[in-house]
Amino acid sequence: MQEIGDGNVLLRIENHRADVVLNRPERRNAMNQALLGDLRTALEEVEARDDVRVMVLSGTGDVFCAGMDLEMMKRRGEDDAPDLEMGLDDITHFIDDMSVPSVASIKGAAIAGAFELVLPVDFRIISEDAKYGVIEVELGLFPSGGATQRLPRLVGLSKAKELVLTGEYIDPYEAEQCGLVHEVVEDRSATDDRAREWADSLAENAPLGMAYARQMLNAALETPLEHGLEREGELGEMLTETDDYTEGFTARLEGREPEFEGR
Structure with missing residues (x-):
């Protein structure tokens, strides 16, 4: 695995597949400015390589991503806090525009900003015990990282309103039924492998x-x-x-x- 930037993201190229791995396990891979910067760098490298045909987005440890780093988010509301360029919008737009298809491995959790991070990914594989949802309204926010626009396009306006306005987690099997995820994996530890299997199958295509x-x-x-x-x-x-x-x-x-x- 190649460390990107400060090591908050890892990158591996194997058999035309790029594995992009969030690497902040001590914080459940929560996204701070350093991780977002490293993630953007990794995505740019993936897009620039001629030998990559598909990308897998995953996380180190037992959890994909716990969302945005809460300490960083708290600072945004302080009067004397410096301006924080969040970067999540730039990253989701970049994933939208990438030439290669992508697969997300959602094990353990993908909440709030992490939920929005995987919305532009083409295929989402989730563990059956994962906490998955947009909970921003419970935190005094609303999901401004793309959920109000991308989610209705994936599941319809009525279901999107239910998820966004209640702030409740959606059961992975219900998420599969409404087309929000593509497969539920019973064993959390097998989720990454299953996502790579999806990616390797895609890489066989033109x-x-x-x-x-x-x-x-x-x-x-x-x-x-x-x-x-x-x-x-x-x-x-x-x-x-x-x-x-x-x-x-x-x-x-x-x-x-x-x-x-x-x-």
Whole structure:
């Protein structure tokens, strides 16, 4: 594992998969300014590498992330506190715009800011004992890290209001039923492995095809249908001129697994 910055985030590249690991276990991986800075650096490195086709976001220890560091958040309300650039919005926007698909391993807990951190991630794998929810209204706040905008797009407005305005945790199996998470894992210790299995399966697909598909899917709800279909056709035509397009169909005709190169 490579330490990023001050070591609050670890990075490992393996078989076209980037493992980005929050590494502040003594604070249940709570996000402070140092961790957010290291996380942004790790994400930028992942996006810049040609050999990465999928990313897994996880946490060291038994808990994915307990949210924002409470001591740091408390300081925000003090009159003499210095300005704190939180950075969570920048990170979630960056994940939205990444070219590679992503998988989150939510073991133990992902609350408040951590809940919002994983909303732009494409696939969320959760342990069945995880505390999972947006609890900001119980802390004198509201979820301003993306939940009021991304959550309705994932689960519908009515369910989003229930989660945000009650501040209650959602049961992982209920989260799976409403499409908020994609799989529930019984054994907390197996959650990271299961997320990596999802990622490794994704990494077998054509990277350009996934990148274009992710781009169009993320824009679908905000793009007029006619414009979206037009752009979809343009990207599809561009892919027919790539080596991966030729390899995909050649491999299928020859009865073998394709060897995509991302070009």
